[in-house]
Amino acid sequence: DAKTTQPTSMDCAEGRAANLPCNHSTISGNEYVYWYRQIHSQGPQYIIHGLKNNETNEMASLIITEDRKSSTLILPHATLRDTAVYYCIVRVEYNFNKFYFGSGTKLNVKP
């Protein structure tokens, strides 16, 4: 029941910014955009989420277009440890609302 589209894979050079796109053209007005990542054989890790304004935290920045139909997760200085599958999810910010995962983007950070 995923509502997002992401590229299957991307490469990024170590130390450079990684920009991961996500399309969510059917997003509703009360749905937030969440980003998670999953390093091999681990549980997913929360990165960031936002509604319509750009957001930044210690891990990443989230840029949401004005029409909210797409967003970009930015890892400013990618390291080898950022190699993972990145998932973009849209959902209502409600405590008991479910998260459905799409196929995500495999980010390969290369030396």
Place this chain on the structure above:
Amino acid sequence: GAVVSQHPSWVICKSGTSVKIECRSLDFQATTMFWYRQFPKQSLMLMATSNEGSKATYEQGVEKDKFLINHASLTLSTLTVTSAHPEDSSFYICSAPGAAGELFFGEGSRLTVL
């Protein structure tokens, strides 16, 4: 962020036996927890929602008698895979919602059924 812990991390069992996986919220209370399953090279698939003090709700296609869920306290949910078979071998992951609506995930439990 909040911490969710799963046990065991790895379990190997014989076909036909049952396996219990525990999921604990360590520093917060969780009236709801979610259980996911992940096969190799696939995404996470939501299996069920665990509700403290009431019955779990299952996603379409998930057998409730096969995957028993108990949420006996505000910090513990358990998933029991009954009469496990090799096709049940998978990575099982639990999660609990935080105060800001984000989900916190456990480390996952890898089940191998021989």
